[in-house]
Amino acid sequence: MIKLEEVKMSAEESGKWGMVIDQDLCTGCQACVAACAMENNISFVGEVDSGYGRSMHWIRIERFWEGEYPEVKMTPQQPMLCQQCGHANCEPVCPAFATVHSEAEKLNLQVYNRCVGTRYCANNCPYQVRAFNWRDYKRPEPLSNQLNPDVTVRRMGVMEKCTFCIQRIHKAQDKAKSEGREVVDGEFTTACAQACPASAIVFGRVDDPESLVSQVARVHGHGVKHLEELGTLPNVTYFKGG
Amino acid sequence: MSDNKHHAGRSHEEHLREKHLMLDPLPRGQMNDMVMESMLAKPTWKFWVIFGFLAFVVVYFLFYKWGVLIAKGQGEAGVMRPDYWGIFLVNTVFWIGISHAGTFISAILRVFRAEFRRPFTRAAELMTTFGLVQAGFSIFMHMGRVWLAYWLMPYPNQRLLWPNLHSPLTWDLLAITTYLLSSTMYLFLPLIPDVAMARDRSTGWRKNLYKILALGFRGTEGEWTHLRNAMNIFAFAIIPVMFSVHTIVSWDFAAATRPGWNSTIFGPYFIVGALHSGMGAAAVVLAVIRGTMKHMKYFVRGEHFDAIGKLMLIISMAWAYFFFNDYMVQWYGGDKWTQQLLHFHEAGPLGWMWFAMLICNVAIPWAILWNPKWRATPWAITAVGLAINVGMWFERYIIIPISVTINRMPFTWRLYQPGIEVPMGIGTLALFILLYMSASKLIPLIPVWEVQEGQMAHELKKFGRETVVSVSELE
Numbered sequence: 001m002i003k004l005e006e007v008k009m010s011a012e013e014s015g016k017w018g019m020v021i022d023q024d025l026c027t028g029c030q031a032c033v034a035a036c037a038m039e040n041n042i043s044f045v046g047e048v049d050s051g052y053g054r055s056m057h058w059i060r061i062e063r064f065w066e067g068e069y070p071e072v073k074m075t076p077q078q079p080m081l082c083q084q085c086g087h088a089n090c091e092p093v094c095p096a097f098a099t100v101h102s103e104a105e106k107l108n109l110q111v112y113n114r115c116v117g118t119r120y121c122a123n124n125c126p127y128q129v130r131a132f133n134w135r136d137y138k139r140p141e142p143l144s145n146q147l148n149p150d151v152t153v154r155r156m157g158v159m160e161k162c163t164f165c166i167q168r169i170h171k172a173q174d175k176a177k178s179e180g181r182e183v184v185d186g187e188f189t190t191a192c193a194q195a196c197p198a199s200a201i202v203f204g205r206v207d208d209p210e211s212l213v214s215q216v217a218r219v220h221g222h223g224v225k226h227l228e229e230l231g232t233l234p235n236v237t238y239f240k241g242g
Numbered sequence: 243m244s245d246n247k248h249h250a251g252r253s254h255e256e257h258l259r260e261k262h263l264m265l266d267p268l269p270r271g272q273m274n275d276m277v278m279e280s281m282l283a284k285p286t287w288k289f290w291v292i293f294g295f296l297a298f299v300v301v302y303f304l305f306y307k308w309g310v311l312i313a314k315g316q317g318e319a320g321v322m323r324p325d326y327w328g329i330f331l332v333n334t335v336f337w338i339g340i341s342h343a344g345t346f347i348s349a350i351l352r353v354f355r356a357e358f359r360r361p362f363t364r365a366a367e368l369m370t371t372f373g374l375v376q377a378g379f380s381i382f383m384h385m386g387r388v389w390l391a392y393w394l395m396p397y398p399n400q401r402l403l404w405p406n407l408h409s410p411l412t413w414d415l416l417a418i419t420t421y422l423l424s425s426t427m428y429l430f431l432p433l434i435p436d437v438a439m440a441r442d443r444s445t446g447w448r449k450n451l452y453k454i455l456a457l458g459f460r461g462t463e464g465e466w467t468h469l470r471n472a473m474n475i476f477a478f479a480i481i482p483v484m485f486s487v488h489t490i491v492s493w494d495f496a497a498a499t500r501p502g503w504n505s506t507i508f509g510p511y512f513i514v515g516a517l518h519s520g521m522g523a524a525a526v527v528l529a530v531i532r533g534t535m536k537h538m539k540y541f542v543r544g545e546h547f548d549a550i551g552k553l554m555l556i557i558s559m560a561w562a563y564f565f566f567n568d569y570m571v572q573w574y575g576g577d578k579w580t581q582q583l584l585h586f587h588e589a590g591p592l593g594w595m596w597f598a599m600l601i602c603n604v605a606i607p608w609a610i611l612w613n614p615k616w617r618a619t620p621w622a623i624t625a626v627g628l629a630i631n632v633g634m635w636f637e638r639y640i641i642i643p644i645s646v647t648i649n650r651m652p653f654t655w656r657l658y659q660p661g662i663e664v665p666m667g668i669g670t671l672a673l674f675i676l677l678y679m680s681a682s683k684l685i686p687l688i689p690v691w692e693v694q695e696g697q698m699a700h701e702l703k704k705f706g707r708e709t710v711v712s713v714s715e716l717e
Contacts, residue, residue: 049317049322052322052656052659053322053323053324053325053654053656054317054322054323055323060653062651062653063653064652064653078653080651080653089498089499092406092408092409093408093409093410093411093497093498094406094409094411095394095405095406095409095411095412095415096393096394096405096406097403097404097405097406114393114403115386115387116385116386116387116388116390116391116393116394117316117385117386117387117388118384118385118386118411119321119326119327119386120409120410120411120494120498122323122326123326123327123498123500123646124498124499124500126499126649126650126651127650127651128323128324128649128650128651128654131323132316132323132326132386133315133386134315134316134317134321134322135314135315135316135317136315156315156316156386156387157315157316157385157386157387158386158387159386227650230499
């Protein structure tokens with residue numbers, strides 16, 4: 001019998017922070033999209049560019065339907081954001097090391113000030129969740145007064161994407177450290193999960209079996225990870241038809 | 243009877259001389275003067291009109307528009323999600339493809355001692371260098387923050403940051419830089435004896451220029467030996483460089499996780515495609531040189547177009563083979579996204595381009611180039627060359643913006659509409675022609691020593707009544 005070495009990639013690259021999204025609960029209200037834009041200082045692209053596929057949201061609600069008019073049946077809304085892959089396609093292709101993997105947080109980082117704008121990472125992302133700063137978009141008053149001081153404002157020519165609100169992760173970790181304890185599950189969450197009125201998005205430690213996100217995943221049982229067959233090891237699990 | 247035969251023999255000899263440059267030698271002094279005259283001929287008003295127009299196009303469409311692009315961002319171009327890559331990269335691949343014919347003609351044909359190459363190796367090498375300049379411009383236009391392009395170079399810095407050697411784009415940058423440097427040196431080496439010749443026959447600023455370029459070449463035996471050795475090394479060394487460049491360009495696509503791109507055959511497919519467009523461009527350039535410059539009808543003859551035509555036909559067949567192979571295996575694989583993509587290629591809104599590509603790259607060359615008479619007709623081969631270049635540009639357009647329209651996230655599917663890329667692409671074409679026009683006035687476009695060397699090696703000999711072409715072995 002031929003013995004193959006066990007493929008260890010999966011275990012080694014397993015995530016730390018993860019998300020479950022229940023598509024049956026999602027109403028498609030776009031509150032997560034708005035909250036994300038506020039939290040992360042995302043530019044306002046405007047109608048024209050947005051209509052031409054240049055919207056810069058880090059999370060988007062994908063709507064699909066089945067059948068032809070008038071026999072149309074909506075399928076559940078599908079919020080799509082960076083899947084924080086354990087084995088990400090965007091990372092090796094950047095010539096400038098602007099897309100790097102965080103060893104500490106097990107997230108895909110985007111180093112804005114290292115990005116030169118070749119856009120290879122976005123091209124190679126099977127989820128198409130990266131957003132490029134096609135121009136320097138204006139922030140009309142009074143929106144320019146609500147910038148989040150914890151997040152860099154990006155300029156034209158730079159790629160950006162969902163960070164799982166890494167500024168919130170760091171804030172919680174700093175607070176816990178100063179109080180001499182570990183971060184407690186539910187102590188903080190991402191902007192999208194916080195804003196979701198239906199609690200369709202749950203965020204937390206996927207490596208902790210007692211965290212809410214792990215429990216939700218266990219209760220549902222049959223989650224789907226998108227395009228898992230590509231070997232990307234995504235950290236977002238989707239449920240629908242449950 | 244015997245008179246008749248004698249006459250027929252002589253006319254056969256004349257026919258051979260008329261047909262083949264290598265059998266039709268002129269005194270060396272006269273030939274040198276012809277090349278000098280073709281270079282020094284006072285430009286006509288037409289030349290200046292075209293020159294001025296192209297200069298305007300370059301300044302306005304290339305440099306001014308580039309300034310606009312840098313100031314306002316890539317939003318001026320047609321790129322968006324999911325078409326993050328657009329015409330700038332189409333043009334990059336296109337110009338690198340054009341540059342391949344130069345190396346093919348001057349290195350591969352030199353190594354294989356194809357005699358017909360002699361009068362136009364320089365014209366082809368100039369295509370390589372000038373084409374690579376356009377490719378470089380195109381790829382820098384594509385960058386979101388081009389002012390930071392030096393970050394892609396491995397230079398020592400305090401933060402110990404290095405380019406990512408895992409990225410195909412880094413390989414690409416290194417390969418193209420190597421190719422640009424080596425092809426420029428390879429252009430320069432065979433130029434040395436010719437600029438030395440020009441130095442001895444010119445005055446004023448030209449004399450000073452050629453003095454510098456000729457590096458003090460006097461034509462001693464030792465100098466020729468060194469030059470030959472250097473050219474030999476370069477001719478062999480540049481062939482793998484040429485193959486690596488377009489293979490690595492293809493890896494920018496083949497290494498990506500995208501339906502239609504992730505193909506193992508892309509390397510050779512791209513090389514053959516590069517040669518296809520490059521040979522077509524070489525034919526066009528030769529026809530233009532022959533039609534517009536003095537004395538060029540002596541140097542560039544029907545036999546040269548005939549030889550290029552044969553190469554074009556073979557390369558067209560090879561391209562068709564690779565295209566079919568790639569298409570067939572991708573289709574048979576049955577991946578649902580690839581199926582969507584292939585269907586989108588031929589039946590999508592730009593399906594006409596897919597068919598136009600096949601007509602230009604396969605149908606037109608096959609229909610015309612089988613005929614020796616048409617092959618030897620400059621305007622016919624120019625038309626085929628232009629058609630092939632249009633077809634190959636379409637091929638790159640289909641591979642890049644059309645193919646990235648279809649990905650694994652159907653929600654994002656959207657068709658690319660070019661913006662500022664179009665005038666800027668026209669600007670690179672104008673700059674290519676402009677550089678070529680300037681070069682034709684500044685350096686001898688015919689490697690006259692190479693032609694003379696070939697003519698010395700060839701001889702028409704009479705054995706009894708038969709005229710035979712005899713060749714002496716060249717060192």
